[in-house]
Amino acid sequence: MSRRQLHLNVNILNSGFHPAAWRRAPSDPAAFVDVQHYVRLGQLAERGTFDAVFLADTPSFADRPEFRPYQALEPTIVLATVAARTERIGLIATASTTYNDPYNLARRFASLDLASGGRAGWNAVTTADPSASRNFGADDVTAHRDRYERAAEFSDVVKALWGSWDEDALVADKATGRFIDVARVRPVNHSGRHFKIRGPLNVPRSPQGWPVIVQAGGSEDGRTLAARHAEAIFSVAQTEAEGAAFARDIRARARAFGRDGGIVILPGLATLLGSTEAEVKRREEELWDLLPKEYAIGRLAGLLQIDPKRLRLDDAFPTDIPVPPNGMQTFAAATLQTAKRRNLTVREVLRELGGGTGHRMFVGTPEALADDMERWLQAGAADGFNLMPDVFPDGLEILVNEVVPILRRKGIFRHEYTGRTLRDHFGLAGPGEREAALALAGDD
Numbered sequence: 001m002s003r004r005q006l007h008l009n010v011n012i013l014n015s016g017f018h019p020a021a022w023r024r025a026p027s028d029p030a031a032f033v034d035v036q037h038y039v040r041l042g043q044l045a046e047r048g049t050f051d052a053v054f055l056a057d058t059p060s061f062a063d064r065p066e067f068r069p070y071q072a073l074e075p076t077i078v079l080a081t082v083a084a085r086t087e088r089i090g091l092i093a094t095a096s097t098t099y100n101d102p103y104n105l106a107r108r109f110a111s112l113d114l115a116s117g118g119r120a121g122w123n124a125v126t127t128a129d130p131s132a133s134r135n136f137g138a139d140d141v142t143a144h145r146d147r148y149e150r151a152a153e154f155s156d157v158v159k160a161l162w163g164s165w166d167e168d169a170l171v172a173d174k175a176t177g178r179f180i181d182v183a184r185v186r187p188v189n190h191s192g193r194h195f196k197i198r199g200p201l202n203v204p205r206s207p208q209g210w211p212v213i214v215q216a217g218g219s220e221d222g223r224t225l226a227a228r229h230a231e232a233i234f235s236v237a238q239t240e241a242e243g244a245a246f247a248r249d250i251r252a253r254a255r256a257f258g259r260d261g262g263i264v265i266l267p268g269l270a271t272l273l274g275s276t277e278a279e280v281k282r283r284e285e286e287l288w289d290l291l292p293k294e295y296a297i298g299r300l301a302g303l304l305q306i307d308p309k310r311l312r313l314d315d316a317f318p319t320d321i322p323v324p325p326n327g328m329q330t331f332a333a334a335t336l337q338t339a340k341r342r343n344l345t346v347r348e349v350l351r352e353l354g355g356g357t358g359h360r361m362f363v364g365t366p367e368a369l370a371d372d373m374e375r376w377l378q379a380g381a382a383d384g385f386n387l388m389p390d391v392f393p394d395g396l397e398i399l400v401n402e403v404v405p406i407l408r409r410k411g412i413f414r415h416e417y418t419g420r421t422l423r424d425h426f427g428l429a430g431p432g433e434r435e436a437a438l439a440l441a442g443d444d
Helices: 029-033 035-047 075-084 102-115 130-135 144-162 220-229 240-256 277-290 293-304 329-342 346-352 366-378 394-410 422-426 435-441
Strands: 007-011 052-055 090-096 120-125 170-173 178-180 212-215 232-235 264-273 360-364 384-389
Touching: 007 264, 007 394, 035 052, 035 075, 035 394, 052 075, 052 120, 075 090, 075 102, 090 102, 090 212, 090 422, 102 120, 102 144, 120 144, 144 220, 212 220, 212 422, 220 240, 232 240, 240 264, 240 366, 264 277, 264 366, 264 394, 277 360, 293 329, 293 346, 329 346, 360 366, 366 384, 366 394, 384 394
Parallel strands: 007 052, 007 384, 052 090, 090 120, 120 212, 212 232, 232 264, 264 360, 264 384
Antiparallel strands: 170 178
């Protein structure tokens, strides 16, 4: 009997997940604006037969840029360059439903999908960053429920635009002189609260139909959006029980929307690895020593929307902090739950999360990581992982050269690609001809 297979993405967070990554010897501090850095990592991940590379994005100047690199380059442009230098690996880019227009976004991702031969995915996010709001004519962050209401309509329209071309609409018959069968290209004629768009899109379908829709958000509104639209989900879970409960909840919600297709659930997993426990300890201590504590505390306080003075390194983590009503609720809730469940100090929370926020961080050897991944897979807590190495490039090299061979020996990860599109890698069916019409019907 064949065993379930893991799906692995790598989240290329400039120099690495750890805020001090850029200060380690292997790192290039200028890599965050060097597209060849992303090309090299994409090629390395492809050598490891990863499902996809993923680029996060925030359309604003980073908070506290004096301390670390940030996501600066526009992700679809970067991934178009990666596409030209790779053959199989998927290419997932973040784009906000809060600060984009559906037609332009649908066209941009359809173009990337065609340029890559069907390897594109769109990570649909709402944006809760005040500095981003001020770049788009708003004085403050849009209310949480309003952001998700817009996101739901936005996603409906994007799917309708992608589906406005039937698969065989492009005829290109030189003998008859018929280029496009216009009867198979339809306007969407959408008129809703947020958007009025006639369509159709001016870009035909790709080999995978249209880009895979990815979503990341664990709030009530985020789960509803994911259940309605997402084909892959970047989740936040600190324990197997949390991961399994999230997966059950999402799939039940999806069934309530009449969806019976697959959904790939990929918890975020930061990794700090070494070949031996002693090597792991040295690496962890080095990164911790390089991390400005002022930055780490400020970042955590910003996520929780509290005064940084409340977070004293060696004090117990405050237990009376509520989840912010209009911020990054998923990451804030995960951070607060981790601190409370394990009765951690502020210093311990920062170390537990690698100076980051929310995502689980695995510190250990390749063998231990492979065992951990296998347990989550068997428990139904994950279909795979959105991996965030602590430092690039060596953090990804350890995953490709040491972890992947162990997973292959366990029989839970591919030895080679068996398809060419991102849908092939994830085991997802192509979108049906009526998918777009059903999406808009659900908005009535």
